[in-house]
Amino acid sequence: MRILIDCRGKNMTSTTLDQGNTNADGVLLTSDGIPLKQKLVQTTKKARSRAFLLTLPLVLFLIISFVVPIGQMLFRSVHNPAGTNVLPNFAVAIKNWDGIGFPSEETFELFVKDMQIARKNREIGKTVGNLATRMNYAIPGSRSLFTSTSRKLSTITEGPYKEALFKIDKKWDNQIIWRNLKRVSSDYTIAFYLAALDHKYDDNGNIVAAEELYQIYVSNFFKTLRLSAIITFLCLIIAFPVSYLLSVLPLRTSNLLMILVLLPFWTSLLVRTTAWIAILQTQGVINDILVFIGLISDDGRIQMIYNQTGTIIAMVHILLPFMILPLFSVMKTIPVSYMRAARSMGATPFTAYRRVYFPLTLPGIAAGTLLVFILAIGYYITPALVGGEDGLLISNLIAYHIQKSLNWSLGAALGTILLVVVLVLYWLYNKLVGIDKLSFG
Amino acid sequence: MAANDAFVRFEKVQKSYDGETLVVKDLNLDIAKGEFVTMLGPSGSGKTTCLMMLAGFEPATNGDIYLDGQSINHVPPHKRGIGMVFQNYALFPHMSVAENLAFPLQVRNMSKAETQEKVQRALDMVELGIFGDRRPAQLSGGQQQRVAVARALVFEPDLVLMDEPLGALDKQLREQMQYEIKHIHERLGVTVVYVTHDQTEALTMSDRVAVFEDGVIQQLSSAQELYENPKNAFVAQFIGENxxxxxxxxxxxxxxxxxxxxxxxxxxxxxxxxxxxxxxxxxxxxxxxxxxxxxxxxxxxxxxxxxxxxxxxxxxxxxxxxxxxxxxxxxxxxxxxxxxxxxxxxxxxxxxxxxxxxxxxx
The missing domain is CATH 2.40.50.140 (Nucleic acid-binding proteins)
Incomplete structure (x- = not known):
């Protein structure tokens, strides 16, 4: 209590001395002698911590559901510890091998002993099967060598281990196996990125292009980009006049139309996509009508679905509102007087539109195209349902590796590349248009 | 005034938006060349509609509008050659001030050098010579207003329409701009049709004031006449205290x-x-x-x-x-x-x- 009183007294004198309410260092003080900045922080602290608390649930949610999974994905695409988990001692020893001839006898001994331990191991991620799968990515078809050898390894009790191993299976007498084992014995690898970009390590450890038959990812990335661009462009062409109409109609009519635009939004995605199947398939509504009016023969029914066309049509329909909404919200704010002013100054309707109206809609166009393009590039369900073989996008390949082939590392590598592509596009976009000019309404 | 003397002439003009009520009822109005005429009236009295019909943004439902002796009923707005200042200025936000002013000259295919010279002269006229590179949003309300006036005058139209151009300004600036507009009018001798609901504005600037009410001109006369000798109770009530x-x-x-x-x-x-x-x-x-x-x-x-x-x-x-x-x-x-x-x-x-x-x- 005493100290408090003392402090106050001191402060009082200091303020009375410094008429301008600043202390010796020129820091602004309040009339009570506390530095102004400090006081400001004090008074706004409560409001700020409350604001932070309000966002806390969302921040936590984003960290758990967004930041952590993406971090995991990035990590998994380069991290595959199958080799070191299954063969911990061998992995350390083989690092010293220079890759010429065969590893030393001690390394072979460690390999055999690690394999014998792994055979008994039931721990997830540390079984021989894990190693066999990982090796199979590196050398297709090598899986059985590991599983079958592991069953027979218990017969080996003493050296020389190298000869004993070669006796079990002649395939071990192959430097390529050991070179790949050395590579797999590292926790971190870019092998999955190579695979995602249609490349691989050759038998000598050089990076080469994969066989033509296996080059599916890069072309699919380009196909995904091309289809997304086409879809975005079609959305823009269709949405622009609709948004314009919405923005000039009287409120009651435009609200009604807006509901029609939003109606598909409220319908299940699955329902909408299956509806397109019913309409577009070879025995579907459109083909039936075309045959009925005699435009095409019954044998000449057009294949409009289970190919790229189907993917484009269905996705344009689904993504259209994402183009209309930002466009509409921007057009709504363009006063009619701008066009009138342009006309009064002698501009023809076309010139007035081109030089005044259109440039003012650019923020909406920018927002709409960005939104639709990024949604399209990662779209999964619709291409999976109506894309057939040809209309599959990169997300479908990612899903395949996550769900079917269980090569999560490759799926993660593909996903990471997709993420990088989107970020690069976003960066480019910022350079060209300027993100601050975007208007999502 | 004889028909061929009138520069702008409304003849039996009627306007209806819904086919049931007339917004403008039988408007007859002659405006001489070089005159400053204000259409004054409460909101909804039909004055802005008249201006829009003159500018060509609204068609007259009935009757004729003449400009310099020619009926302009079927002339589109961009061929009327009428300058216009809008209520919220309607300066193009994506263009600089100079580009805004150059716009009417560019659409007339004027040469670059001539455009530049005229733009500079117009900017100097409103004392904004150094602001050509700014965006409209970087200007104050009064400066924007001046740009709007300059833009309506830069292509040297014979007729300029102003739709409540000072409505968004504060009182002091409004008074100052009233004098500026009045002086520009006197200097250039351009015909001005001005719409406002502010009677002080109308009385300050105009040669003649047309008091609108209920789609009809209640009285058309000089400011002094309007105040001293109102023709009916509406005008007496509307102009000044009474x-x-x-x-x-x-x-x-x-x-x-x-x-x-x-x-x-x-x-x-x-x-x-x-x-x-x-x-x-x-x-x-x-x-x-x-x-x-x-x-x-x-x-x-x-x-x-x-x-x-x-x-x-x-x-x-x-x-x-x-x-x-x-x-x-x-x-x-x-x-x-x-x-x-x-x-x-x-x-x-x-x-x-x-x-x-x-x-x-x-």
Missing amino acids: NKLLGVVEKIKGDDCTVKLDDGTIIQAARINVNSVGERTSLSLRPERIEIDPPKSMQNQLTGDIEELIYLGDHIRVRMNVAGNSEFIVKVRNRADKRELNEGQKVNIGWNSSDCKALDVL
């Missing part, structure tokens, strides 16, 4: 008449808009024409009870109850020798019969 006394015409003699107010008081008034004895009339009386302690020569002598005094510096507003009307206002000039007034006091007031106009009843 005391209204209701009564019945007792006697008509030439330009004078005698009116018996509803409380029985007899008033001598100037006959403006009454035709017969027994007709109801509203007497219009400007507050500054009423004298407290009037000289005996004034024809009308009454008493009033002071109910409220409002001190306004240059004058004092005295609200009193006169002949049953408790909203009766008298303006007393703030002179050194002024008589002391108190609320609740009974005073003698009076006015000349020529200052008291017998008009129709609204």
